[in-house]
Amino acid sequence: MSSMPDQQAVDAAITTRRSIRAFLPTAVPRDVLEQLLHVAAHAPSGSNTQPWKVYVLTGKSRQLLSDAILAIHSDPEQAKLHAEEYAYYPRQWVPPYVERRRKVGWDLYGLLGLTRDDKAGMAAQHGRNYLFFDAPVGLIFTIDRVMEQGSWLDYGMFLQNIMVAARARGLDTCPQAAFTPYHKVIGDVLQLPPNEMVVCGMALGYADPDRIENSLVTEREPVANFVRFID
Numbered sequence: 001m002s003s004m005p006d007q008q009a010v011d012a013a014i015t016t017r018r019s020i021r022a023f024l025p026t027a028v029p030r031d032v033l034e035q036l037l038h039v040a041a042h043a044p045s046g047s048n049t050q051p052w053k054v055y056v057l058t059g060k061s062r063q064l065l066s067d068a069i070l071a072i073h074s075d076p077e078q079a080k081l082h083a084e085e086y087a088y089y090p091r092q093w094v095p096p097y098v099e100r101r102r103k104v105g106w107d108l109y110g111l112l113g114l115t116r117d118d119k120a121g122m123a124a125q126h127g128r129n130y131l132f133f134d135a136p137v138g139l140i141f142t143i144d145r146v147m148e149q150g151s152w153l154d155y156g157m158f159l160q161n162i163m164v165a166a167r168a169r170g171l172d173t174c175p176q177a178a179f180t181p182y183h184k185v186i187g188d189v190l191q192l193p194p195n196e197m198v199v200c201g202m203a204l205g206y207a208d209p210d211r212i213e214n215s216l217v218t219e220r221e222p223v224a225n226f227v228r229f230i231d
């Protein structure tokens, strides 16, 4: 290692990352995107397999994908025909995960003034996923179907690298599993080869500081609750 890491800078890039759900229209220059992905690709991966493949959508291509998904998502009959290829969430929700999930959901909806009976409001907020929350850059991540669970671990490290390196550049992100049910639509629009499976999406851009949903701060368990130090 030639240089010492700057603890404050690294910690700040990690701890200031939050899922941002409203972006400014400000474009992200192509060279910044390339540099960000170059840095993120330094993620470790088993036997250096580097299982990530990224589709960077801006301008017309981002709009095309948003339009195609929203056309289906907004029609319940059509939306019913689309489902994830892999289970991101547990099939059975148990404590403490179910409570955490509910809390973040209600905290977000509460900020937006959405009550439990406002199904249309909640659906509209969920639909904003497919606009990449108005971010100028939409990322779609895929993985080769031959890769196994280990490569999904590697993939998470790559995704986190993107989100942390984004912070170092004043950019923000929202990782998005919401895209997974629409993998067929994504496959058609992006002309994905059949061996590629959609992992998730991600919104990337400059956060809109005036939007209430961006004030959401999620909680974390204290270290003592999830760690055992064993001498």
Ligand SMILES: Cc1cc2nc3c(=O)[nH]c(=O)nc-3n(C[C@H](O)[C@H](O)[C@H](O)COP(=O)(O)O)c2cc1C
Residues within 6 Å of the ligand: 017, 018, 019, 020, 021, 104, 129, 174, 175, 176, 177, 178, 179, 200, 218
């Ligand atoms: C892989 C992954 C997928 C996610 N998918 C979505 C999504 O589709 N839509 C969304 O609004 N947030 C999504 N999130 C954001 C989580 O809700 C968020 O990370 C969590 O509540 C913690 O908040 P924080 O990211 O602000 O720290 C996703 C997070 C991860 C890691």
